[in-house]
Amino acid sequence: MNAPLIPDPAAATPDRLDLAALWRETEIGPLLAELDRDLIGLKPVKDRIREIAAHLLVTKARKIMGLETSPPTLHMAFTGNPGTGKTTVALRMASILHRLGYVRKGHLVSVTRDDLVGQYIGHTAPKTKEVLKRAMGGVLFIDEAYYLYRPENEKDYGQEAIEILLQVMENQRDDLVVILAGYADRMQTFFSANPGFRSRIAHHVDFPDYRDDELLRIADVIAEKEGYRFDEGARAALADYVVARRTQPDFANARSIRNAFDRARLRQAIRLFEEGREVDVGDLSTITEAEIRSSRVLARNIDP
Numbered sequence: 634m635n636a637p638l639i640p641d642p643a644a645a646t647p648d649r650l651d652l653a654a655l656w657r658e659t660e661i662g663p664l665l666a667e668l669d670r671d672l673i674g675l676k677p678v679k680d681r682i683r684e685i686a687a688h689l690l691v692t693k694a695r696k697i698m699g700l701e702t703s704p705p706t707l708h709m710a711f712t713g714n715p716g717t718g719k720t721t722v723a724l725r726m727a728s729i730l731h732r733l734g735y736v737r738k739g740h741l742v743s744v745t746r747d748d749l750v751g752q753y754i755g756h757t758a759p760k761t762k763e764v765l766k767r768a769m770g771g772v773l774f775i776d777e778a779y780y781l782y783r784p785e786n787e788k789d790y791g792q793e794a795i796e797i798l799l800q801v802m803e804n805q806r807d808d809l810v811v812i813l814a815g816y817a818d819r820m821q822t823f824f825s826a827n828p829g830f831r832s833r834i835a836h837h838v839d840f841p842d843y844r845d846d847e848l849l850r851i852a853d854v855i856a857e858k859e860g861y862r863f864d865e866g867a868r869a870a871l872a873d874y875v876v877a878r879r880t881q882p883d884f885a886n887a888r889s890i891r892n893a894f895d896r897a898r899l900r901q902a903i904r905l906f907e908e909g910r911e912v913d914v915g916d917l918s919t920i921t922e923a924e925i926r927s928s929r930v931l932a933r934n935i936d937p
Contacts, residue, residue, distance in 0.1 A: 650694050659732045661686050668725050672718055673854065673887075674847040681838050682722065682729070689733050706835035707735060707810045708802055710824075712817040713840025716886030719814045720774065722838075727772040730810060737770035737808065744773065746780040749794040757790040761797045769809055778813035778830075779823035799829045806833075843886050848875050852890050856920065861898065866922030870931070877930050897924040 656662060665686065669679055688705070695702045707730065711719040724741050731739025744764055751757035765773070775781070781798075783789040802811050813820065813830065817839060824831040843851065852871055856862055863871060871893075878889055885892075901924050905912055925931070 647698065650698055652690065652694060655694060655697075656690060659690065659734075661690070661729055661732055664725060664729055664732065668722070672721065673850045674843055675718055675722075675840065678718070678722060678838055678840055681836075682726065685726075685836055686729055686733070689730075689735060693733060704807055705735075706806065706833065708806070708833050709810070709812045709836040709838060710820060710834045711812055711814040711838050711840060712820050714816065714842055714884075714886060716888030716890075717840035717842060718887065719840055720776070722840075723772060723774045723812050723814070726812070727810075730772065736772065736810060740768075740771040742768040742771065742773050743776065745776050746791065746794075749775075749798075750781065750789075750791050752790075754790075757793045758797060761794045765797070765801055765809070769805070772810045772812060774812045774814065777815045777819075779815050779819045782823055782826055784826065795827060795830075799833065802833045845872070845875050845879070848887070848890050851887050852894060855891055855894050859894075859898070861894075861918050861920055863920045863925075864922065867897075867920045867925050870922045870925035874925055874928060874930055881930070893925075893928065893930075894920075896928065900924040900927050 665679075665683055668682065672679070689707075692702055692705050709726070711723065713719060720743060723743070727736070727739050727741040730736045742764065748764055749757070749761045751760050781791040781795050783791055798811065801809060811833075813823075813834070815823075824834075849868070849871060852863070874893060875890075878884055878893070897920050901920055904923070905916060
């Protein structure tokens with residue numbers, strides 16, 4: 634068995650270090666490969682995650698080689714529209730940080746304002762501290778973080794949660810990574826109103842909307858995982874659906890495609906049930922054009 638690449642603190646500082654071997658030992662490569670394989674598109678996001686991983690690996694190497702190295706700031710901001718993969722990437726980031734030795738456990742705790750802010754005096758602090766306790770040793774993902782700050786309401790308790798979070802992000806940054814997520818424009822306003830957060834965020838990752846062809850590929854992946862397929866007519870109809878759905882105010886990228894698939898699957902089930910005939914594997918696993926064209930989105934109804 635080879636000796637570990639991370640030496641005993643009492644051992645002499647090595648003169649040379651094989652970065653490729655250190656990369657293999659931390660097993661980051663397979664995680665990034667999985668991210669690339671499982672997520673359609675998002676090349677700028679994948680490139681940024683790879684850059685962060687490389688930076689943290691080199692920081693680790695510097696520490697092993699005895700070079701002066703300050704602890705890296707790891708808190709992040711993920712900005713983008715709904716359904717662009719922010720939570721999925723946060724899960725992978727937690728695993729990457731764990732394998733590189735920057736967090737003890739590598740788990741992700743995902744919360745919103747309601748999990749942190751109380752409804753009466755004395756309620757917010759224990760709620761926020763309980764969430765932080767669960768997240769310690771891993772990553773705390775706060776979705777739509779800007780809802781913590783509501784200046785229009787003088788009796789709002791979000792500011793109390795913000796103050797506790799800021800203190801922990803500074804004083805316990807070696808045991809907790811916080812990722813703030815939400816719409817880019819609202820996050821910008823939030824940071825402007827709360828400069829304490831901005832100063833503690835080291836990495837900003839912007840998640841672009843999916844292109845139409847990427848959403849169609851996502852639909853295929855979702856269907857395949859569930860044991861379904863779209864016939865040619867359904868695929869053409871789905872392309873029309875994507876164009877129409879994108880124009881609606883509550884469009885949510887991959888999440889909208891997932892919802893569309895679930896509804897199409899229900900329509901397929903009721904069609905087969907009402908036909909009351911013998912079916913084969915093809916019947917049970919094929920989504921037809923009718924299942925997609927029946928969507929109220931294609932009937933130009935705002936409600937999908």
